[in-house]
Amino acid sequence: xxxxxxxxxxxxxxxxxxKREGKAPDFTLINQDGKRVSLEDLRGKVVVMTYxxxxxxxxxxxxxxxxxxxxxxxxxxxxxxxxxxxxxFDPERDTPAxxxxxxxxxxxxxxxxxxxxxPKEEVEKTLKAYGFFYEKQENGDFIxxxxxxxxxxxxxxxxxVRGVTTNSEPLKEKLKEILKIS
Numbered sequence: 110x111x112x113x114x115x116x117x118x119x120x121x122x123x124x125x126x127x128k129r130e131g132k133a134p135d136f137t138l139i140n141q142d143g144k145r146v147s148l149e150d151l152r153g154k155v156v157v158m159t160y161x162x163x164x165x166x167x168x169x170x171x172x173x174x175x176x177x178x179x180x181x182x183x184x185x186x187x188x189x190x191x192x193x194x195x196x197x198f199d200p201e202r203d204t205p206a207x208x209x210x211x212x213x214x215x216x217x218x219x220x221x222x223x224x225x226x227x228p229k230e231e232v233e234k235t236l237k238a239y240g241f242f243y244e245k246q247e248n249g250d251f252i253x254x255x256x257x258x259x260x261x262x263x264x265x266x267x268x269x270v271r272g273v274t275t276n277s278e279p280l281k282e283k284l285k286e287i288l289k290i291s
Contacts, residue, residue, distance in 0.1 A: 124257075124270045124279050133258075133266035134238030138196070138227035141209040146223050148264060154192045155287055156260040157280070160241050160253065162199035163211040163224075168255050171275070173215055175257075178277035179284065180218055186288060187221040190262065195224045198243045198251065200232045259287065 133156075137147040148156070159176065161169040176193050183191055195217075197203035203211075208224035217224070226232065236243065243253035257270040257280065267287065270280060284290075 124272045124276075126279070126283065127269045127271065129266040129268060131266055133260040133264050134235070135264075136225075136231075136235040136238070138225040138231060138235065139205055141205050141212050141219055141224040143205045146225060148260070151192055151194075151260075152264060153262055154188075154190050155262055155284065156192055156194055156258075157284070158194040158196055158258040158260065160198055160236070160243070160256060161195045162197055162251055162253075163203050163207055164199070164249075165251070167250075168253075172255055172257070173217075175277040175280060176222065177216060179281060180222065182277075182281055183284065183288075184218075186290075187218060190288060191221070191284070193217075193222040195222070196232075196235065197224065197226045198232065198236055198241070198253065199245075200226045200229050202249075259283070261287070 133148060135148045137145055140146045157176065157179065159172045161173060173195060176195070180187065180193070197208060203226045205226060208226055209219070212219050212222070212224050239258060241254065241256065243251050245251055255272055258266070259268040259270065261267045268283065
């Protein structure tokens with residue numbers, strides 16, 4: 110996986126797109142229904158992944174709101190050639206049942222939006238493979254980066270998008286480009 114130059118957005122709150130190359134690291138984790146989901150299972154679809162913990166009261170809800178916006182915009186494409194993944198970095202608290210309740214409260218279409226957790230070692234291995242920074246605090250909260258990862262239909266690592274919290278427009282436009290929608 111090779112990092113290329115960053116493409117600056119109109120403002121930092123819209124996100125910074127970092128072009129990637131190579132195959133996205135594979136993973137096999139557990140979804141909100143207790144079923145195993147691997148990156149290979151999602152082959153043929155563009156994957157938009159974000160990193161969350163369900164009890165977050167700060168930026169995770171903003172990231173998931175961006176996906177809710179995209180869920181509405183791309184409702185005709187979801188499940189056909191586009192899926193969303195929210196990968197929890199708090200597997201001790203974010204059990205499948207907790208993530209199912211979180212997804213329901215959020216209004217996520219869990220047929221095409223997977224909330225993933227798993228054994229701590231597997232989650233940590235996946236997060237490390239994607240270079241995701243997070244650190245647990247004494248109070249149980251986390252310090253973490255805000256990021257989306259976009260993976261192509263054939264498992265290629267396309268982009269990391271950092272800092273998207275206030276506006277889903279840049280993500281929407283990039284997905285239209287990737288999905289070849291006018």
